Amino acid sequence: MFNTIKILVTGASGQLGQCIQKVEMNYEKFDFYFADSKELNITKKGEIHDLFSNKQFDFVINCAAYTNVEQAEKNPKKAFEVNSEGVKNIAEVCKETNTTLIHISTDYVFDGQKKSPYTEEDIPNPINVYGKSKLMGEIFVQEILDEYFLIRTSWLYSEFGHNFFKSILKKSSVEEKLTVTISETGTPTNANDLAKFILDLIGMNTLDYGVFHYSNLGEATWFDFAKEILKHSGKLDTIKLEKTDNYAIFADRPKYSVLSKEKTVNIFKNSILDWSESFKKIKKG
Known part of the structure; x- marks a missing residue:
């Protein structure tokens, strides 16, 4: 017999939460409890306390976040409530209950x-504002906890939720021309890969706590990613895809945000796919 590891996943209805649910059956010794924002509002510490008083968890995977970058500029209060104060609430309860936090x-x-x-x-x-609210959340985690895994990722997409992959598929079904920016370079990351990495990390029973970067390998512009999406869906020859370096956006975005995975690979010895290889595994629209 093995000891069951009890895991709370917050933000369970988001794309990463859904990707974790998709692969949960592959982890027999894990006992998952999935909570979406309706069941657990992380901005209300009392709700977190109530849940923890009824159930004991070994790990919390915090997927709950306010991720709309444009709307965060217009509603910074909401962004900081979820991405900063909400994270603080979770970290404080994790400290009180000796629970290890995995924060995204x-x-x-x-x-x-x-x-x-x-x-x-x-x-x-x-x-x-989005980045500032997420950084404040990071600071709370690091100030409050000693045992945590803080995982930075980038350009998440999957068959679930709202993301660039699904937006391009949707637009390509109703528009003949798509104009996509080349002014930002990062790494598209398959949320299914991240979900597996997180669960494998728990299974390692490692004490190598701290900040880690996880995305797929390589780099691309949003235009490059859009081109792969259209190729993958068989629409590259039917849609006129154009580049722009002057795309109208409300929020400033980093021009280059590729993450180094060297520390992650060296410590956890995991293999990471190149973004274009991983993308080939995604379900077609």
């Missing part, structure tokens, strides 16, 4: 001025 953060904590991949030691300097 973002490449947008960096300003994009660097010309080479960002390491975990690089100093964050977010240039939009």
